[in-house]
Amino acid sequence: MKKTLLASTMAAAAAFAGPSFAETLKIGLATAQTGGLAGYDGPVIEGVHIAVDEINAEGGINGSILIELVEKDVRSDAAQTAIAVQELADEGVSMIVLPCDADPALASIGTVTSAQIPAISTCASSPTLPMIGGDFMFANFPGDNVQATVSAEWARGEGHETAYIIYSPDSQYTTMPLYFSDVFEALGGEVLGQDTHSIGQQDFSAIATRIAALDPQPDVIMTSSYEPDFPSMLKALRAAGVTSQVIGSDGIDSPTTFSLGDVGEGVVFTTAGHATEGSPLAEFNAKYEAATGSASETVFNAVGYDLVIVVAEAVKAAGSTDPVAIRDALAELENVRGATSLITYKGTNGMPVREVTLIRVTDGERELVGQPSPTAELIPAPRMQ
Numbered sequence: 001m002k003k004t005l006l007a008s009t010m011a012a013a014a015a016f017a018g019p020s021f022a023e024t025l026k027i028g029l030a031t032a033q034t035g036g037l038a039g040y041d042g043p044v045i046e047g048v049h050i051a052v053d054e055i056n057a058e059g060g061i062n063g064s065i066l067i068e069l070v071e072k073d074v075r076s077d078a079a080q081t082a083i084a085v086q087e088l089a090d091e092g093v094s095m096i097v098l099p100c101d102a103d104p105a106l107a108s109i110g111t112v113t114s115a116q117i118p119a120i121s122t123c124a125s126s127p128t129l130p131m132i133g134g135d136f137m138f139a140n141f142p143g144d145n146v147q148a149t150v151s152a153e154w155a156r157g158e159g160h161e162t163a164y165i166i167y168s169p170d171s172q173y174t175t176m177p178l179y180f181s182d183v184f185e186a187l188g189g190e191v192l193g194q195d196t197h198s199i200g201q202q203d204f205s206a207i208a209t210r211i212a213a214l215d216p217q218p219d220v221i222m223t224s225s226y227e228p229d230f231p232s233m234l235k236a237l238r239a240a241g242v243t244s245q246v247i248g249s250d251g252i253d254s255p256t257t258f259s260l261g262d263v264g265e266g267v268v269f270t271t272a273g274h275a276t277e278g279s280p281l282a283e284f285n286a287k288y289e290a291a292t293g294s295a296s297e298t299v300f301n302a303v304g305y306d307l308v309i310v311v312a313e314a315v316k317a318a319g320s321t322d323p324v325a326i327r328d329a330l331a332e333l334e335n336v337r338g339a340t341s342l343i344t345y346k347g348t349n350g351m352p353v354r355e356v357t358l359i360r361v362t363d364g365e366r367e368l369v370g371q372p373s374p375t376a377e378l379i380p381a382p383r384m385q
Helices: 002-015 038-057 078-090 104-108 109-115 128-133 144-157 172-184 205-212 229-239 281-294 300-318 323-330
Strands: 023-031 065-073 095-098 120-121 162-167 190-196 220-223 243-247 266-270 357-362 367-368
Touching: 002 281, 023 038, 023 078, 038 281, 038 300, 065 078, 065 300, 078 095, 078 104, 078 109, 095 190, 104 120, 104 128, 109 128, 120 229, 120 300, 144 172, 144 220, 144 243, 144 266, 144 357, 162 172, 172 220, 190 205, 220 229, 229 243, 243 323, 281 300, 300 323
Parallel strands: 023 065, 023 095, 095 120, 162 190, 162 220, 220 243, 243 266
Antiparallel strands: 266 357, 357 367
């Protein structure tokens, strides 16, 4: 599927390449097409290709600037990400797309800063990414602290009084429950305890046993663990007799979560969007199916599409493919209409203001819980790990 999309992008570029085109926007993709992050970057890059094909077929950005993609697989590795970003900078790209995790993305800080090339992660959500990364580093997803605020406000609104958090200190993303804890307590809830785990941990029986022994059990358990950890954790909790409401985050927005049967029933998680009839996301999903022959199974396809729309709008606003001009224009973008939501960077430090969606797993399908705006004063400051 991926090769088909790439071929179509190249064909579109060839069809329009000619003397009338003074410029090409060269975007470098330093993303994880293999390894642990491939389940996220892979779908994002499919959406990237669909957007690029669409723009190039219309003659390019502003009808004159074609997009060329230069792709490198960083294999979900921080060191390889740093190498790939340096290679892309040497090849003269005007924009760099980084993996769906703050930790490998931050490995590119030195090159991005010295080369003054704007870089944007596919779907990393740690609010520390642009804070640590500096003026040329951007995110493309609702921040962890924003998602946690939405889920904590929802939990308290449902009348849940007590919570337990499970997180991993191994990455910025998997510490999201700490933000949840801050907001839950600020709203008058009580956090009964917390547990940590390693990414890739296979046995969660000890954690499940500790929670099952609590009397009463917590009303909610919040985690930002993702595959393969989350399914193992959830199965262990239910096997131990834990009946608490489980709240997750965007990392479990995947077909696996919806195929867990009774174990996954009722799980609620935050994500970047939900397709309703006639919505921009529904329109994108139709484009995806037409381009690939398969229905989209994850919002990450649309997140990739939106990334290109944002970059294209920045190029339009800059009136140039100069990297510094694009960076400055991107930082001032406001209310860009994407497939998932309106997206704003103006007034932020590189974390976009965009909609957060709450989804419940119901009979193996998505049920829209809501798309609330978090209370601004409750959103915790970025937490350095």
